Amino acid sequence: MRCQHEMPFGASLHAGGATFRLWAPAARSAELSFAPNAAGRAIAHPAEADAEGWWECTLAEAAAGSVYQWRIDGQLLVPDPASRQNPEGPHGPSAVVDPRQFEWDAGWSGRPWNEVVLYELHVGAFTPEGTFRAAEARLRELADxxxxxxxLMPVSNFGGRFGWGYDGVLPFAPHDAYGAPDDLKHLVQAAHRLGMMVFLDVVYNHFGPDGNYLHAYAPGFFSQTHSSPWGAAINFDGPDNRPVRDFFIHNALYWLQEYRFDGLRLDAVHAIRDSSTPHILEELSATVRKATHGRHVHLVLENEDNDWRLLARSEPPGRYDAQWNDDFHHALHVALTGETQSYYHDYGVDPLDLLGRAFTHGMVFEGSQRKPGGARKHVHAAPAQDLTTLVNFAHNHDQVGNRARGERLSQLVPPEAAQLPTLLALLTPAIPMLFLGEESGAKAPFLYFADWEGKLREAVRAGRKREFGHDHAEDLPDPCSAATFAACRPDAAQAHSEAGRAWRDNVRAAVEARRSCITPRQAQLLTGKHSVQRIGEHGLAVQWRYADGQMLSLELNLGAAPIAVPPQHLGPVEANCVFSHRWPASQPPGQWPPFAARWLLGAEITQ
Structure with missing residues (x-):
């Protein structure tokens, strides 16, 4: 099976060579600087424009491996913004790619959403080599x-050798340091052969600052009325918005069809501004659902505004399968550490109660913007959510990397409590996610890193010091240092140590408990019928209810001392233990051990 997504822009191979199209309405002239290969001499070919600013050039000699750039107004050489490959980075020439050269296995249609156990990774930090091919070699470990x-954290081409990927500038071209397009396809296919789906993190709220030439010839890409925290906002509702909307919708379709990704995670959609109808998020979802009908393709959001109306379990057009549940993480983090700075401020009063609400209702706060320091301007309670539309996690790139020294939550708590956050994320009805190295209890930090130079590098260094209140500190990790990037790779020796193996075995057992006892029951999960009680100062008793009268319960002690447990008010539950952590079989009734949890499943007895 061979797959190619047809696009109205970029380079398109056909029987007569290739046609190159660029939307450049501000350009007075445009030429295609073309060479048959990377070693050849580039020759300029004139392009013709239509009334809407589309420039087009067809060359019979073009083939896979040809390289090209657009010359704007006879001076500025720029890459193709829809380039499928830019082997020398965003400042170099684009390469023509034949997507149909890659042979896909037939028959894979993905897996249903209720079976998802996510693992977020950064391709560059996942292995010492930092490539798609090296990542592929480790997939079986995760499947096991x-x-x-x-x-995958974003892989779109960005300036420099290393970076988080959220400042990409060529959204259709895999980052050259990770490998060629076919290397990424090979990774996806290898995952499918192991029964694993592959999701991709995509950024549709801004372009990065290094290698973005669009302002020079297509200023219509950028909004004149909206702003973004990370640069010029994308124009989804102003004049000339149609080519812009098509650019990003086609990008989603491109990754899902040409690369056979099984899902997308849309970064920071609260920063996508669109006052038109339909909203770009609605149009994108509806288009994807129609184009991928018959496959399990999942769409996930990051949304600080917690707009639950965007979510739906049944994948209807215009809606999304789930969003990352920051509320769960933040409440858990504050309950375990007591930290209340920045965006943890909203969770500082009764964090255990807020964690209980996250267990039973999903989101805690809904639809409120944040102040510059991170706290919300107004705190509104969110209604009870379908828990299967939320992704719970104890770690992710943001929550670790936004710390000055990149510590994981497992390192900020007593050693006895280190694995408890991971297990709590794995064993709720919400969809769980682990982060790079978490499966083995990695102690390596995950720091912010970006291979920028000059004024941009100095601005980032100064900004990190300001952000963490260390204006004069010299000991903060340098975000633009290769050593900082290298420090973020989990230590293989630690992963294969006795402690690493024991941690991994416990994670494997928790995932198996989920697979056998939680995943098959997702369709029967009720909404708005779950309950939670405080038990002492550090305990929670949680009850998740199902339509057939079964109940999954959690008994949790987040404190360093045992808890004396009063008689339960909801009546007894005839239940079997699904999973336990630090809960001895000899534990006396009426007492919960410190930093321990136990999950039970059985029929609820009403009185």
Missing amino acids: IGITAIE
């Missing part, structure tokens, strides 16, 4: 743990 889907 029970991971059913990996999620």
Whole structure:
């Protein structure tokens, strides 16, 4: 099976060579600087424009491996913004790619959403080599743990050798340091052969600052009325918005069809501004659902505004399968650490109660913007959510990397409590996600890193010091240092140590408990019928209810001392233990051990 997504822009191969199209309405002239290969001499070919600013050039000699750039107004050489490959980075020439050269296996249609156990990874930090091919070699380790889907942090081409990927400038071209397009396809296919899905993190709220030439010839890409925290906002509702909307919708379709990704995670959609109808998020979802009908393709959001109306379990057009549940993480983090700075401020009063609400209602706060320091301007309670539309996690790139020194939550709590956050994320009805190295209890930090130079590098260094209140500190990790990037790779020796193996075995057992006792029951999960009680100062008793009268319960002690447990008010439950952590079989009734949890499943007895 061979797959190619047809696009109205970029380079398109056909029987007569290739046609190159660029939307450049501000350009007075445009030429295609073309060479038959990377070693050849480039020759300029004139392009013709239509009334809407589309420039087009067809060359019979073009083939896979040809390289090209657009010359704007006889001076500025720029890459193709829809380039499928830019082997020398965003400042170099684009390469013509033949997507149909890659042979896909037939028959894979993905996995249903309820089976998802996510694992977020950064391609560059996942292995010492930092490539797609090296990542592929480690997939079986994850499959053996029970991971059913990996999620790649953004891989779109960006300036420099290393970076988080959220400042990409060529959204259709895999980052050259990770490998060629076929290397990424090979990774996806290898995951499918192991029964694993592959999700991709995509950024549709801004372009990065290094290698973005669009302002020079297509200023219509950028909004004149909206702003973004990371640069010029994308124009989804102003004049000339149609080519812009098509650019990003086609990008989603491109990754899902040409690369056979099984899902997308849309970064920071609260920063996508669109006052038109339909909203770009609605149009994108509806288009994707129609184009991928018959496959399990999943769409996930990051949304600080917690707009639950965008979510739906049944994948209807215009809606999304789930969003990352920051509320769960933040409440858990504050309950365990007591930290209340920045965006943890909203969770500082009764964090255990807020964690209980996250367990039973999903979101805690809904639809409120944040102040510059991170706290919300107004705190509104969110209604009870379908828990299967939320992704719970104890770690992710943001929550670790936004710290000055990149510590994981497992390192900020007593050693006895280190694995408890991971297990709590794995064993709720929400969809769980692990982060790079978490499966083995990695102690390596995950820091912010970006290979920028000159004024941009100095601005980032100064900004990190301001952000963390260390204006004069010299000991903060340098975000633009290769050593900082290298420090973020989990230590293989630690992963294969006795402690690493024991941690991994416990994670594997928790994932198996989920697979056998939680995943098959997702369709029967009720909404708005779950309950939670405080038990002492540090305990929670949680009850999740199902339509057939079964109940999954959690008994949790987040404190360092045992808890004396009063008689339960909801009546007894005839239940079997699904999973326990630090809960001895000899534990006396009426007492919960410190930093321990136990999950029970059985019929609820009403009185």
